[in-house]
Amino acid sequence: MKKILTANISGGTKISGYEALKKTLSMRPEEVAFMVERSGLRGRGGGGFPAGLKWKFLPQNSRGTIYLICNADEGEPGTFKDRHIMEFDPHLLIEGMVIAAYAVGAKQGFIYLRGEYGWIAKFLPKAIDEAVREGLLGDNILGSGFSFYIDVFRGAGSYVCGEETALIESLEGKPGRPRLRPPFPGTNGLYGKPTLVHNVTTFSCIPFIIQNGPDAFKAASSTGRGGTKLFSISGHVNKPGLYEYPMGTSLRELIYEAAGGIKGGKELKAVIPGGLSTPILRADEIDVSMDFDTLAAVKTMLGSGGIIVMDETVSIPRVAQKAARFYAHESCGQCAPCREGTAMIKLLLDRMVNGQGEQDDLDQVMRLCRYINGSTICAFGYAVSLPIAAMIRKFRNEFEALLENR
Ligand SMILES: Cc1cc2nc3c(=O)[nH]c(=O)nc-3n(C[C@H](O)[C@H](O)[C@H](O)COP(=O)(O)O)c2cc1C
Numbered sequence: 473m474k475k476i477l478t479a480n481i482s483g484g485t486k487i488s489g490y491e492a493l494k495k496t497l498s499m500r501p502e503e504v505a506f507m508v509e510r511s512g513l514r515g516r517g518g519g520g521f522p523a524g525l526k527w528k529f530l531p532q533n534s535r536g537t538i539y540l541i542c543n544a545d546e547g548e549p550g551t552f553k554d555r556h557i558m559e560f561d562p563h564l565l566i567e568g569m570v571i572a573a574y575a576v577g578a579k580q581g582f583i584y585l586r587g588e589y590g591w592i593a594k595f596l597p598k599a600i601d602e603a604v605r606e607g608l609l610g611d612n613i614l615g616s617g618f619s620f621y622i623d624v625f626r627g628a629g630s631y632v633c634g635e636e637t638a639l640i641e642s643l644e645g646k647p648g649r650p651r652l653r654p655p656f657p658g659t660n661g662l663y664g665k666p667t668l669v670h671n672v673t674t675f676s677c678i679p680f681i682i683q684n685g686p687d688a689f690k691a692a693s694s695t696g697r698g699g700t701k702l703f704s705i706s707g708h709v710n711k712p713g714l715y716e717y718p719m720g721t722s723l724r725e726l727i728y729e730a731a732g733g734i735k736g737g738k739e740l741k742a743v744i745p746g747g748l749s750t751p752i753l754r755a756d757e758i759d760v761s762m763d764f765d766t767l768a769a770v771k772t773m774l775g776s777g778g779i780i781v782m783d784e785t786v787s788i789p790r791v792a793q794k795a796a797r798f799y800a801h802e803s804c805g806q807c808a809p810c811r812e813g814t815a816m817i818k819l820l821l822d823r824m825v826n827g828q829g830e831q832d833d834l835d836q837v838m839r840l841c842r843y844i845n846g847s848t849i850c851a852f853g854y855a856v857s858l859p860i861a862a863m864i865r866k867f868r869n870e871f872e873a874l875l876e877n878r
Pocket of ligand 1: 514515516517518519520521543544545546547548631632633634635636637669670671672674675850851852855
């Protein structure tokens with residue numbers, strides 16, 4: 473690991489416990505929000521939306537209820553960064569949430585925890601209790617007059633509940649189905665109140681920004697935009713794991729230096745750069761800077777930073793089939809294009825991989841991807857159609873070979 477942003481993850485010294493909170497409480501809320509805006513922090517949940525701008529959508533200087541939600545659902549296949557923060561540095565997250573709450577005027581926060589993270593559900597409340605005991609959370613934080621409370625809510629293992637409006641529905645005790653937007657959570661969120669939703673890692677960047685200043689955060693990236701980034705690297709590499717590197721580090725460096733290159737001396741075939749829902753890159757496309765804008769320019773996404781590395785032995789049609797099975801299973805069923813489209817794509821890919829495909833099947837999958845794209849309430853539709861279409865576009869010969877050799 474190179475640059476240091478978070479405390480225990482990188483064993484760094486640039487940030488010490490709750491110092492940023494102490495500094496925060498000596499500032500006016502709008503000054504804190506301005507620092508976050510100037511840092512250029514972009515959401516780490518997948519979309520990369522600028523945090524400072526999101527905070528502006530909330531009512532300013534309001535005396536009404538504002539909720540804060542930490543999205544710890546972490547359902548994107550290939551992603552394991554949030555669990556690390558919650559396991560090894562929960563106080564970093566708590567501190568980030570308290571600072572954000574102070575800046576936006578929230579009194580109540582929730583951590584929506586992935587259902588499968590049972591062991592974290594056991595000790596996260598203990599960390600919260602520790603913070604309360606030390607006067608860093610709860611009533612009258614550090615004698616400032618500001619009070620903020622956090623509760624942990626455990627999800628039930630649904631991928632779509634990571635989508636912020638489905639998450640809010642689930643938190644309200646309803647089936648986790650995305651809401652039609654607008655209105656957005658910033659004005660109509662939990663129980664109809666203004667709500668700020670951020671990913672675990674986004675909140676965890678905030679103490680560094682407050683303690684070291686927005687310019688230090690920008691300088692921690694190799695592009696001058698956006699701090700460091702946690703990359704979960706899995707698949708056919710020698711050293712799979714979680715790596716904190718400057719935002720903008722090249723994908724090649726992450727695979728060959730951080731993760732020690734391809735296992736068994738094999739050739740690299742393809743990489744999914746930001747979690748399963750981001751379009752695949754071929755081996756000749758890895759000289760790319762891992763930041764939001766550069767990846768968007770090459771028609772993929774930084775997403776959650778979950779890098780899945782595949783060697784020469786991998787069959788891309790089988791990867792597409794597995795992805796389709798996952799999405800067909802996880803579609804909440806609310807929108808017909810997603811419900812029917814994912815089921816149909818799964819069926820077509822299943823029969824192609826099983827050697828029973830029809831000549832038109834490949835074009836049919838591409839048509840379905842186009843049809844799902846943009847016609848669903850939430851971005852789940854893009855999460856299915858963009859990566860599967862990219863696999864077919866970039867590795868079409870492998871799919872065609874299955875049809876020819878049926
Ligand atoms: C299908 C789907 C699943 C999602 N899953 C997650 C998730 O597990 N964790 C997360 O932080 N964001 C997830 N998101 C993004 C959230 O809707 C939201 O944009 C994010 O929590 C905002 O936090 P940020 O501003 O820190 O990025 C998902 C979005 C979609 C469409």
